[in-house]
Amino acid sequence: MRAGFPDFRLGNVLATSFTGTLSERFGDSVERIPVPRRLIDWLAVYGLTVDSCTPEQLDLARELRESIHAAATAAALREALPAAAVEVIDDRSIEGRAAAVLTPEGERRWRLGSSSVEDALAVIAADAVDVISGERDGKLALCASPTCRAAFFDTSQSRTRKWCDMNTCGNRQKKARFNAGRSRNEGTR
């Protein structure tokens, strides 16, 4: 991590991990890509290495992020997808150039056409299309934490995951319940 900047919350699903770069949307929200440099860092974690990022490209990334958030939330609620959000996702998917390539070890890597932020955003947008359209095995759901409500992609066998992230939202809820139980017990003593 870089000193002075919030840590990343890294998940396994590219599109919803990207929406997680803004967390606690309904509480004290945390912007995890506050400067262009941090977007470059985040993309690198997911194998999307870009040369540079301008403030305008960061704006483009955040616009895509909020569009994925809006569309994924609607999909999780079985509501009609917001047209403006769909347009942004589609535009980003179309405008970048990226190819999936296979390594000799049999792993997938992304090769970006011109190593630009736009190319990287195209990969994220295409991932969002996969997840929101139901093309991939899993279920979109909303985090049970009232201050979070992040859309996440549940790939558990039972499809009963409640939190976007066990280590943050899940833990907090558990602790809150534990403390509530304890004060109830103390009251009966």
Ligand SMILES: [Zn+2]
């Ligand atoms: Zn959450």
